Structures are given as C-alpha cells and as structure tokens.
Amino acid sequence: MNALLRTPLYDLHQALGARMVGFAGYAMPVQFAGVMAEHRHCRAAAALFDVSHMGQVILGGRGAAQALEALVPVDVAGLAPGRQRYGFFTNDAGGIEDDLMIANRGDHLLLVVNAARKASDLALLEGAMAGVEAVTDRALLALQGPGAAAALAALVPGAAAMRFMDVAVLDWDGAALWVSRSGYTGEDGYEISVPEDRAVDLAEALLARPGVLPAGLGARDSLRLEAGLCLYGQDIDEATTPVEAGLAWAIQKVRRRGGAREGGFPGAARILAELAEGPARRRVGLLPEGRAPMRAGVPLFASEDAAEPAGAITSGTYGPTLDRPVAMGYLPLAQSTPGTTVWGELRGKRLPLRVAPLPFHQPRYRT
Amino acid sequence: MKFTEEHEWLRIEGEQIVVGITEYAAEQLGDIVFVELPEPETQVAKGDEVCVIESVKAASDILAPLDGEITEINPALADNPALVNEDPQREGWFFKMQIDDPAVLDAFMDEDEYKEFIS
Numbered sequence: 001m002n003a004l005l006r007t008p009l010y011d012l013h014q015a016l017g018a019r020m021v022g023f024a025g026y027a028m029p030v031q032f033a034g035v036m037a038e039h040r041h042c043r044a045a046a047a048l049f050d051v052s053h054m055g056q057v058i059l060g061g062r063g064a065a066q067a068l069e070a071l072v073p074v075d076v077a078g079l080a081p082g083r084q085r086y087g088f089f090t091n092d093a094g095g096i097e098d099d100l101m102i103a104n105r106g107d108h109l110l111l112v113v114n115a116a117r118k119a120s121d122l123a124l125l126e127g128a129m130a131g132v133e134a135v136t137d138r139a140l141l142a143l144q145g146p147g148a149a150a151a152l153a154a155l156v157p158g159a160a161a162m163r164f165m166d167v168a169v170l171d172w173d174g175a176a177l178w179v180s181r182s183g184y185t186g187e188d189g190y191e192i193s194v195p196e197d198r199a200v201d202l203a204e205a206l207l208a209r210p211g212v213l214p215a216g217l218g219a220r221d222s223l224r225l226e227a228g229l230c231l232y233g234q235d236i237d238e239a240t241t242p243v244e245a246g247l248a249w250a251i252q253k254v255r256r257r258g259g260a261r262e263g264g265f266p267g268a269a270r271i272l273a274e275l276a277e278g279p280a281r282r283r284v285g286l287l288p289e290g291r292a293p294m295r296a297g298v299p300l301f302a303s304e305d306a307a308e309p310a311g312a313i314t315s316g317t318y319g320p321t322l323d324r325p326v327a328m329g330y331l332p333l334a335q336s337t338p339g340t341t342v343w344g345e346l347r348g349k350r351l352p353l354r355v356a357p358l359p360f361h362q363p364r365y366r367t
Numbered sequence: 368m369k370f371t372e373e374h375e376w377l378r379i380e381g382e383q384i385v386v387g388i389t390e391y392a393a394e395q396l397g398d399i400v401f402v403e404l405p406e407p408e409t410q411v412a413k414g415d416e417v418c419v420i421e422s423v424k425a426a427s428d429i430l431a432p433l434d435g436e437i438t439e440i441n442p443a444l445a446d447n448p449a450l451v452n453e454d455p456q457r458e459g460w461f462f463k464m465q466i467d468d469p470a471v472l473d474a475f476m477d478e479d480e481y482k483e484f485i486s
Contacts, residue, residue, distance in 0.1 A: 035423040036398035218397070218424055291401045291448075293421050318400040318423050325400075347403075347419065 007052035008139045008199040016214050024115035026053040028217055035218035039320040042185055042223055043361075046147035047215035048206050052139040055118035056193055059109040061131025068102070068109065071128055073242065073265045075252035079104045084165045084180050086250050088242060089124060094267030094274070095238040096245070097124065099230065101191075103167040103180060110167070110178065112140070112191070114232045138178075139199035143206055144189035144223075146364065151209035152179075152190055155202075159190060164365040172202065184220060186227025186363040225326055226319045228285065228359030234296055235283060235314045235328055241267070243274035244330065246283045246358070251275065281311060282336040285356040286327040286344075293318045293325040294344045294353065301343040302335055304350050310335055313344060319360060326360050327353065368456075369472055370481035371432050376456055377475060383438055383463045384472070388420070388429065391485050393455040396422045402448045404440040404462060411437060411464070418461050420451070432475075435466040 004027040018029035065076040074087035081104050089097035098117035103110040113121045125132045153160035158170045162181040170177045178193035194202045206212050230236045236245045253259050257272050288294050295316040299309035316327030338357045343350040369377040374392035378385040401421040411431040418429035440462045451459035
C-alpha cells in the first residue's frame, strides 16, 4: 500500500489530538473529542473540518460552461457570476460518475470534486476541453454550524453578507480566500479554499473564535446523513441515476425535455425518460424501529418472510441529533412511500424499518 | 481482575465471572449507541460471538472468553448503552457467566500485563 498523503493541516490535527485514518489515499482526522460530541457541537455552535483531500479544479478555457454542459445535466451557462450550483458527471447509462460543486467565478469556473474521483474527473474534463487546471497548492476548510457566520465574519467581514451558494474571493491578512457559503452538514456555513502556506494560520484563527471546535470525518458523515445528503460511492455511484437518487432538483428545466438546451449530456436518453416517466426505484430515508443501527449493505425486504431482497441500505448510522438510528437506501417505487414498513436483515434477523421523508434534519441555510 | 487479548476484563464473583470491555477498548470504539446482549441461560463456547457493540462508527463483536453458561445480562445497557463509555470497568459490564473450570482464568493477563499489552 502506498503511503498516505497528508494535507497541510496534518501536524495541526496531530497537535489537536485527532485520531487519524486513511480515506481516499489521505491521512485524515476521523475524530477529535468524539463523533457524537462533534456532531452535536456543529448543530449547536460551529465545527471546523479539513476537507483538503477534495479536488479543486479550475476550468479557464473559452466556452468552458458549454463544454462542461456536455458532461453534466446541469444549467452551467445560466449560472450567474458569484454563484455556485450542485451537479454530477453522468455516464452513457445515466449513472453518476461523481458529484461536484460548480462555481462561476466570473472569468472561469471552479469545481470541487470528491477525493476518490479526482483523477478520473480530471481525465474526463481534459478529454472534453482545454484550460483544465488542477489546483494543488490550496487547502480546503469547511466551517459549519449556526455560529459559523459570526466566526468567519470576525476574520473576513465580507463573509457576513454572502447568501447560500454565493461564492466570493475575500482577503484575509494578505491571503486570497475562495469562499462559498455552502457545506455538507445541513447547517449554515462556509467552504474556504486557502493557500496551503496559510492554511494552518487560518485554521488556528478560526479555532480561536468562541464556539469553534475541530471535527472529523466521523461527524461529517453522520451530519450529512441526517441532512439527507448523498455520499459518492455509497448512496450514488456509476449504477444509480440522478432521478433514482432523488437528485432531479439539480437538473434545471433548460436541460430537460422541451428546454432550450435539452439533453446533450451522457445518459440523457435514460435520465430524460426517467424524469418524464418516473424511475423504477428511489433513494429513501429509513428509520430503523429498534435501537440497533443498520449500515450500508444491509439488504431490505418488502416483508418479514420475502425470499429476495427488494433493495439495500446505502448509508446508515446513529443520528446524534435525532438520537436514534437513521439510514438511506434504495427501494422499488411500490415500497418507497413514507410510512411503508420494510425489513432489514441484520445478523440473521429481520428487523423493521419505516420509510421516512428526507432530510431527517431540516437544513438551516441562509437563503 | 483478568484481561483478554480481545480487550475484555473478567472479574471473579464467587463461581461466576463478570465480563465487560476495558477502558482502552471503550475509548477506541468511541460513542457506543447500542449493545446486543446474549440470552441468559445460553451455553457458549470460548470464541463464540456473544455480544455486538455498535458505536457511531462501526459494529464490533464481543467473544465469549471461556466455555460456560450466560447467567445474567446487564439490564441497564438497553436504555443507556453509553454506560460502557462512562464506566466501562464497573457499571458498564455486559454479562455474567458460570464457567466450567475456574483454573483456566490463570491463563489470562493481570492488570500489569494488560497495560504492557496495550502500550
């Protein structure tokens, strides 16, 4: 196995007492004080996450928006300067190659992609357009929670006026911060790209603000699950379509049937048909009725004695905010209505779960 | 008190042993949210999976440290699995078992040996 890569915050994590794990080839903090405490602190105050393992990519070529629209079923050309939008690369079968954030920064686009998909995303982009540049000299921090705005605005006053999914370049002590008001926790907050040689300074300055504590990948996962957000490789992958995954909201009208730029992305035939006619299965929220968490891979059955599984759990854990186990998974349309009882097979026993609306935790974005 | 390489502690209580996990193990597992305990009056063999501990992050098995019969389980863990984090070596015990041959306890580590084992 290759040695794990380190982010610019590696030594700081060690100094803060993090437990480190390998994730997508990087040594990352999984927890500091503990997953439960970090999760609850993020919902109550503010948590600082290192997400420098994620890929940052600049698309600077002429016509980058049009070229990107050939890879994603998203309205990129209509994305206003200073705004960001969620999207996904699709494949010819209509599956998802990766999910990403797309920001219009005036004279270029900035993408943020998943760590594990960086290399394949870059190859895909470079095959489709000129002017693709991987950003390799910047760290990425996420400051999340109801206290995030006050903490960041104390350092960078311009952050306060930003709204959900705004992006801006803000100066902090001579460093250009690429800030977006967004995140992966279901809370208000920011994602901040910072030059790598200033990353520790910025992290320490944020951690010095009242109410800001470090948090690791463990809390990031339970927070995003409660917020109903997908994890690539678990809840969405090459074999799930955006419509099955409940992500049709991210496909704007202009790319749908009858839109001015209808189709023109990989897998358009299947995805547009599913948008019109409905998918055969859907991603759903699931609430196990007992206290035992049911995790990714647990097969789901339509009845207690059904012979064949109807679907499977793709993410599951204990939800600290809800104080109960929570999960997501895929079920045929017939079983996907909230309130339906299905059965998960855990350690040889069939245990009931209730299909529930997503998200479990209502997001508190500053829209 | 005796200790196993699977990070269980065994406390001798008359003809029974009380079994739980060590402070070190509880710390490594993190926040425990669910414990599945065995049925009392079950015969178990050394190495059988008798409990499942679920933390926020993952599920782990607890193995029977010895052959014997499960006589009692800790009723407090059903409502408050966090007891295992708060007081792993006392209030957070898992089960008691009647063992066939108390002499086999000699094979386990004492506290000093266990401390060396985890260091």
